[in-house]
Amino acid sequence: MALFVHKYGGTSMGSTERIRNVAKRVAKWARAGHQMVVVPSAMSGETNRLLALAKELTPSQATTAYFRELDMLAATGEQASSALLAIALQAEGMPAVSYTGWQVPVRTDSSYTKARIESIDDKRVRADLDAGKVVIITGFQGIDDEGHITTLGRGGSDTSAVAVAAAMKASECLIYTDVDGVYTTDPRVVPQAKRLKTVSFEEMLEMASLGSKVLQIRSVEFAGKYQVPMRVLSSFTPWDIDINEEAASGTLITFEEDEQMEQAVVSGIAFNRDETKISVLGVPDRPGIAYQILGPVADANIEVDVIIQNISKDGRTDFSFTVNHNDHARTLELLRDKVLPALGAQEVVGDTAICKVSIVGIGMRSHVGVAAKMFRVLSEEGINIQMISTSEIKTSVVIEDKYLELAVRALHKAFDLDQPVA
Amino acid sequence: MALFVHKYGGTSMGSTERIRNVAKRVAKWARAGHQMVVVPSAMSGETNRLLALAKELTPSQATTAYFRELDMLAATGEQASSALLAIALQAEGMPAVSYTGWQVPVRTDSSYTKARIESIDDKRVRADLDAGKVVIITGFQGIDDEGHITTLGRGGSDTSAVAVAAAMKASECLIYTDVDGVYTTDPRVVPQAKRLKTVSFEEMLEMASLGSKVLQIRSVEFAGKYQVPMRVLSSFTPWDIDINEEAASGTLITFEEDEQMEQAVVSGIAFNRDETKISVLGVPDRPGIAYQILGPVADANIEVDVIIQNISKDGRTDFSFTVNHNDHARTLELLRDKVLPALGAQEVVGDTAICKVSIVGIGMRSHVGVAAKMFRVLSEEGINIQMISTSEIKTSVVIEDKYLELAVRALHKAFDLDQPVA
Structure with missing residues (x-):
């Protein structure tokens, strides 16, 4: 029995039909005997919808008080998608529970809209896993020392997933996304671009920092710091694909320099x-x-x-x-x-x-x-x-x-x- | 200086334009020297939208675990509208902060989707009021002893507002809604229906329990139990109407039987x-x-x-x-x-x-x-x-x-x- 963290991006969570597919995929892993923690993003478009509403009301001066409210607002997107995924898993006959950042809790500093994770308490999550539940943790958000909701900035769900994987010493953190791995460059610019089966942590860090959109850089930093094996793979393969084939697909971010x-x-x-x-x-x-x-x-x-x-x-x-x-x-x-x-x-x-x-x-x-x-x-x-x-x-x-x-x-x-x- | 609680329904919060109007109205009261606590509902349609998503994924058996996730989901609507109202107030130059049910905290029992408020801690809110801020508290929701999010059921924001007014001994709890008061009956059925300037708490309780949709019955029970003066009035008067005129409009729910x-x-x-x-x-x-x-x-x-x-x-x-x-x-x-x-x-x-x-x-x-x-x-x-x-x-x-x-x-x-x- 191994512990895996799955992270699903906004596109993968983009409709109830897709959420159902995510639930089936996760249930497959759980039924294979693994303990599963899932970190979903908000449904695609949701964060933009919320921030557009805020923009219509924005004060002329962007104060800390304003950024605090932005986080309060934006954090609702992941809370909603996490609850929906829990419901979809329950519908698949798989016991599941979702937690917000503050419920875990995922503690961060107070830099609203770009907070940094300081610690994750895995006691509650671990108890649920041991009770046979799939645990869903809202990505992108946490709570600061004063009890205010914080968010980690765009793409922060990747970081949440890796941080959870690190805190819980997961076997691997699988980042499911709308691309099937890391490429030598963006295939939209160079059609001849190749998918890399492995990429070193340091290379990935540079690529992420240089604008490759596959992973958020802080998630790679976290993965490097805590040596969390991390895999980028597609959420658009059929959910009932053979689990071993799925587990070997995409691009693995490694920590050894192989030949x-x-x-x-x-x-x-x-x-x-x-x-x-x-x-x-x-x-x-x-x-x-x-x-x-x-x-x-x-x-x-x-x-x-x-x-x-x-x-x-x-x-x-x-x-x-x-x-x-x-x-x-x-x-x-x-x-x-x-x-x-x-x-x-x-x-x-x-x-x-x-x-x-x-x-x-x-x-x-x-x-x-x-x-x-x-x-x-x-x-x-x-x-x-x-x-x-x-x-x-x-x-x-x-x-x-x-x-x-x-x-x-x-x-x-x-x-x-x-x-x-x- | 008096303390007032304003509650705004989903229709009053239905667009950024309307939220801006709510902000201007609240700011008017604050500038008149009052301490203001505001309890907004979710933007109209939002709770239905969320629950419709859940319905598409609903498991065949509605377990406690399922109702827990429904509350997790539904609570996001009020969190978002509260943050938006705080932003709108800030844009009006009025310091404001929003709190979720668990941040206040508003403690409830664990009856998901129809929880009952047990206690409200007003320390944090009172400190912000004393610092000159308008405090916005998400309606409809709370937190149970285990740290799970609960909701109070449809129309629960009325109850939240009255409960806050009771806990803080507010001068009056004003329920702003899309009707301008309590009528002798539904004017859609009887065009000759008259608005009541006052109605006794007991009558209101009966009317609410008998299906009059103006107020949620539990809010009236709360108002009665803690003798909170409560007024139902329209949020569609111009926001800059004279404050004394506004304060005397609508229907007041009284506790004395007058002649x-x-x-x-x-x-x-x-x-x-x-x-x-x-x-x-x-x-x-x-x-x-x-x-x-x-x-x-x-x-x-x-x-x-x-x-x-x-x-x-x-x-x-x-x-x-x-x-x-x-x-x-x-x-x-x-x-x-x-x-x-x-x-x-x-x-x-x-x-x-x-x-x-x-x-x-x-x-x-x-x-x-x-x-x-x-x-x-x-x-x-x-x-x-x-x-x-x-x-x-x-x-x-x-x-x-x-x-x-x-x-x-x-x-x-x-x-x-x-x-x-x-």
């Missing part, structure tokens, strides 16, 4: 259209400017990705970084109002017409010249590189967004990732 | 189409049969209303009672399977084509012949009476449902309730 992985220098090409570039121009070049600029940004809970500081000229320098589109206006306002005057810089400008393209691969550790090859390929396509950022297993470039497809296709081919024509 | 009320013998005609008649025929007439029949019904948590036992003939008698339509099939099944064999009765039959019509009035206490007059009026209209039930301040009859309108109109006229033609 097969050593062979590929680059495992995938990731890209991200969700970033925007902020440049602070004419900054007097003196120690501490990075902190003076990025300190207030961090204090405002805005995540910064690529950062570059140009070479100084005439005692002044330019400082650029990227943030999420959603934080663009807020970052510009913050810098103009609070940072620019103190800093004595000349100007702050934003550029939303950018994208980030990255090559990712464990193999890059032991191969030289991989980044150089990337730059050559882009140069041959006439693509200008605006920013560069590197790590041990990835190289990212920021380029003008209109070149995104061209860059991804050229790199996918150059690094031998195209699927051989059958 | 004015003594003058009217009958205050209103109530009716109820939601009941069904169950008859157990050929019951051997011996002590204890009422208990033998109704004991199991009560154990199954089915509420019984009118009860009659016929005169015995040849050692056998017929026993009839009414239950809600929703409990019809369940009651018949229960009696056939469990009661009939043990009782040695001949047959159990149900009749859904009935309705109940009642005359209600404090004045009946001090006037004789009121019931007799009712029977005469019905007889003159050729309406056969199937069951009769009386109390100090009301007389109810069960008649064939096709006579409902005729009976109500005739009684409304006979007891001088028709509005004088202007």
Whole structure:
């Protein structure tokens, strides 16, 4: 008897018919003798529907009090889908109970709309499992020390699932979604993209952070930290597919570097259209400017990705970084109002017409010249590189967004990732 | 500075535009110097939408586990509308915070889908009020001793509001709804129906229990038990109507019998189409049969209303009672399977084509012949009476449902309730 955590995305929970299919699939696993914990997302469209209502009423100032209410509102989507799944399981003759984040409880910090999980108490869940029940836990949400409802941000149900799997030492966390695994890049951009049977945790982390939408990055971080085996697979296979076949499908995120992985220098090409570039121009070049600029940004809970500081000229320098589109206006306002005057810089400008393209691969550790090859390929396509950022297993470039497809296709081919024509 | 509880029904919360109007109205009261607690229902249609989803997935056996999940599901409607109202108030520049039933907490028993409030802890709410915030409390729901979400049943938000008003010793509990008060009868049936400026608690209790849809009966019981002054008024007056005019509008439910009320013998005609008649025929007439029949019904948590036992003939008698339509099939099944064999009765039959019509009035206490007059009026209209039930301040009859309108109109006229033609 093993313990498995299944996570189902919004599309998989998108109608009562689909919820019934999820129930049948979960019941199959339970009848095979496994203990089952299920973390469902809200029914697709539900979170957007709720947030659209809020938007119509939004106050001009987005205060903490406002974000608290947004979480109160958004958390209802998962509570409803979890209860519906429990009912569907009961209809299949499978005892089931659903719990909200606060009922488990899943404790988080108080960063409304992007809270972080601090601990999960599995006592109640474990008792139900031992009593033969399937336990459903609302994804995406938790409770803070003051008893306020928090949510983990978009895609947070992945994180909930992995955190539960970690807390309960599950055999594997299966993320059921509308794609059948992790690909060398987005097949909508490169039709020749291949599904990876395994991908290392570090590669997955980079791909997720670089905009691959398959998994939420925090879920991968959690999986890495607690060594939770995690599998991405399709929820659109027939529910009565052989359980062993199902258990081996999709893409497994591994923690060992096996030989097969050593062979590929680059495992995938990731890209991200969700970033925007902020440049602070004419900054007097003196120690501490990075902190003076990025300190207030961090204090405002805005995540910064690529950062570059140009070479100084005439005692002044330019400082650029990227943030999420959603934080663009807020970052510009913050810098103009609070940072620019103190800093004595000349100007702050934003550029939303950018994208980030990255090559990712464990193999890059032991191969030289991989980044150089990337730059050559882009140069041959006439693509200008605006920013560069590197790590041990990835190289990212920021380029003008209109070149995104061209860059991804050229790199996918150059690094031998195209699927051989059958 | 007084403390007021406002309760807004689903229609009043039916769109973001209406929620904004509620926010403006509440803000007006708060700015007049009052402490405000608001209990909103779910947006109209939302609870039905959720329950329809559940119905598509419903297991064949409705277990406690199933009802638990129904409450988990249904409670999301009020949580969402409460958060939206808090956001709308914030947008009006009015500090506001919303709490679910479990956050307050509102403690109930564990009778899922029809739980009863046991206690309300007002510490948290009081602290927020003292800090100048409007506090919104989700209606309709609470939490039981085990930490499960419960709901109070349809219309439960009225009860939540009155319970909060009682716990906090509010000056008045204002129930904003889509009608502008309590009428002598339903104006859709009798266009000449008049709005009552005041109605006694006991009359209101009878009217609510007899099917007047203005207030949920449990809310009136609560109001009576804790002497909470309660007013029913329209949420469709302009939000910026003069606050004193608004505070005097609608119908006030009073606890003193004033002279004015003594003058009217009958205050209103109530009716109820939601009941069904169950008859157990050929019951051997011996002590204890009422208990033998109704004991199991009560154990199954089915509420019984009118009860009659016929005169015995040849050692056998017929026993009839009414239950809600929703409990019809369940009651018949229960009696056939469990009661009939043990009782040695001949047959159990149900009749859904009935309705109940009642005359209600404090004045009946001090006037004789009121019931007799009712029977005469019905007889003159050729309406056969199937069951009769009386109390100090009301007389109810069960008649064939096709006579409902005729009976109500005739009684409304006979007891001088028709509005004088202007």
